[in-house]
Amino acid sequence: MNTLYDAIGVDYAQLRKPDPRIAEQIHAALDDAQSVLNIGAGAGSYEPIDRDVVAIxxxxxxxxxxxxxxxRAVQGSAESLPFEDGSFDAALAILTIHHWSDQARGLAEMRRVARKRAVLLTFDPAFRDAWQLYYWPQLATLDDEQMPLLRFYEQHLGPVRIEEVAIPHDCSDGFLYAYWRRPSAYLDERIRKGSSSFWRIDGLDEGAARLEADLASGAWEERYGHLLAQENADMGYRLVIAEFD
Structure with a gap:
């Protein structure tokens, strides 16, 4: 992960600006937690400013x-958090678990350091309704390889609550499926660089060429034009919330 994000990080903060509507849902899930450990924190997206936050x-x-x-940011990994048991009210992880080398250990570490709850923004790999898969079917294989199924969280955190995260059509955070109503954005190499998935698959240019042709011919709109009337869409993103006794 370090090597990949040392490359992505060059322009990451500009491409991945937190969306306030998603932030509101994440912060509500943190509930009354006043101290928060943000794991795999990156450039700090979605860190609440009204609480005591440490980033790793x-x-x-x-x-x-x-x-x-x-x-304050500490360099370290999810699998070996350099903090005592119960050091924080909550542990937070935003679109990061697919980069962990040992996901079960990382979740165990979240539970160890958090007194009250763990909150994760993640993606459900069982979701197959993203139109982007028509152009880059390799993304589905990648998700199967790197994203845990939702039941995995309950196995390692105990009972969890799952919330759908609706993605607004003008989402300011450039994660993989954020541009669901702005298909031409996927033709921009700079925008694609904001998603780690596009760094991991082959056939990227071929898929982009097919999309460009379909946008020019009207084929994309014929298949997916119904999306243009939607304000929000379910793109498979989920909030996982575990409450600890």
Whole structure:
């Protein structure tokens, strides 16, 4: 993960600006937690500013992307958190578990350091309704390889609550499926660089060429034009919330 994000991190903060509507849902899930450990924190997206936050991030480049005044950042990994048991009210992990080398150990560490709850924004690999898969079917294989099924969280955190995260059509955070109503964005190489998945698959240019042709011919709109009338869409993103006794 370090090597990948040392490359991605060069322009990451500009491409991945937190969306306030998603932030509101994440912060509500943190509930009354006043101290929060943000694991795989990257440039600091979705860190609440009204709580005591510590960030942990393996990539030095990503830490360097954190803005002035951001929470204190420690270089380290999810699998070996350098904190005592119960050091925080909550542990937070935003679109990061697919980068962990040992996901079960990382979840165990979240449970160890959090007194009250764990909150994760993740993706359900069973979701197959993203139109992007028509152009890059390799993304589904990648998700199967790197994203845990939702039942995995309950196996390692105990009972969990799952919330759908609706993605607004003008989402400001450039994660993989954020541009569901702005298909031409996927033709922009710079925008694609904001998603780690596009760094991991082959056939990227071929898929982009097919999309460009379909946008020009009207084929994309014929298949997916119904999306243009939607304000929000379910793109498979889920909030996983575990409450601890």
């Amino acid at each position: 991030e393996p990539s030095a480049e990503m830490i360097a992307q954190r803005p002035a005044g951001a929470a």
